Amino acid sequence: MRLVLLGPPGAGKGTLASFLNKELGIPHVSTGDILREEMKNNTSLGQEVKQYVESGGLVPDEVVIKLIENKFSSDCAIDKGYMLDGFPRTEVQAKDLDALLNDLQKPVDQVIYLDASLPVVIKRLTGRRICRNCGAIFHMKNNPPKEEGICNECGGEVYQRPDDNEETIQTRMDVYLDNTKPVIEYYEDQGKLKKVDADRDSQEVQESLMKIFNGDR
Secondary structure (H helix, E strand, C coil): CEEEEECCCCCCHHHHHHHHHHHHCCCEEEHHHHHHHHHHCCCHHHHHHHHHHHCCCCCCHHHHHHHHHHHHHHCHHHHHCEEEECCCCCHHHHHHHHHHHHHCCCCCCEEEEEECCHHHHHHHHHCEEEECCCCCEEECCCECCCECCECCCCCCEEECCCCCCHHHHHHHHHHHHHHHHHHHHHHHHCCCEEEEECCCCHHHHHHHHHHHHCCCC
């Protein structure tokens, strides 16, 4: 199964990807992870990415596409399927991605859009905490660390991202929806888009998706 995961920050893409990886064995391919891996390995592309990141600029589409091409060409686990998360974010990116994946004979089967409303996203993200050391994610209401400020996994410092505040979240949501609407329409026109109500808890979302995959609706 070849999937693209779409949804605003806080929609639950990471939680869903972990579930699908466990239940169906589909590899989760996060473009953010690819970028960090290339920088960590100090590859030529990683060095180029680092320059953009350190200068505060966006990594150009053609560089991200090249990173995805390298990952999908070299990782044999992806031959069994994938869940691509973090790309595409615009219609141009979606078209470029389609061209690449068709060339690789690994075209997208379905696009899952996690449709979450602003009040729910704000509630989730303002409660989110992240380990500064290992990146483990917690939530102060739903999944707090056992010891306040301390990561359960590695003992690192758990902190709140500076952009996880209501005003910034609303701006991020507005930008995301403006950019993503054409992407949604693009995949709808292909008959590949499956929209899921992501305001519900993760268990309900997972059950809805399994029904979709099993052909129940």
